Amino acid sequence: MFGDYNFWKGFFSRFEYEQVFQKIMGEVEGLEDFNDRWDGTIAFSLGLGKRFKIKKKISAFAIIQYNFLHSDEDGITTSGWNPRFGIDFTPW
Numbered sequence: 876m877f878g879d880y881n882f883w884k885g886f887f888s889r890f891e892y893e894q895v896f897q898k899i900m901g902e903v904e905g906l907e908d909f910n911d912r913w914d915g916t917i918a919f920s921l922g923l924g925k926r927f928k929i930k931k932k933i934s935a936f937a938i939i940q941y942n943f944l945h946s947d948e949d950g951i952t953t954s955g956w957n958p959r960f961g962i963d964f965t966p967w
Contacts, residue, residue, distance in 0.1 A: 885926040891940065917944055924959075932965045936961055937959070938960075942955045942956075
């Protein structure tokens, strides 16, 4: 879940809440004996980004966010910093 606030010429701030999970493989002694489990963590991030118009209904964005709940012990993420890049398609 996230929210954006556009504040100046394509620049925006974002707050984001997410739950991140990864599958942990257990020891496998035979194909029938899997001991998989899911491990997860919660992220609350704030960041700044910039949107770039490509065409009338297509834009790209780049954002850098910091997860304030990051812990080196969670084993899922290696850093609290999270750069993201993407493309938005607007049908209207």
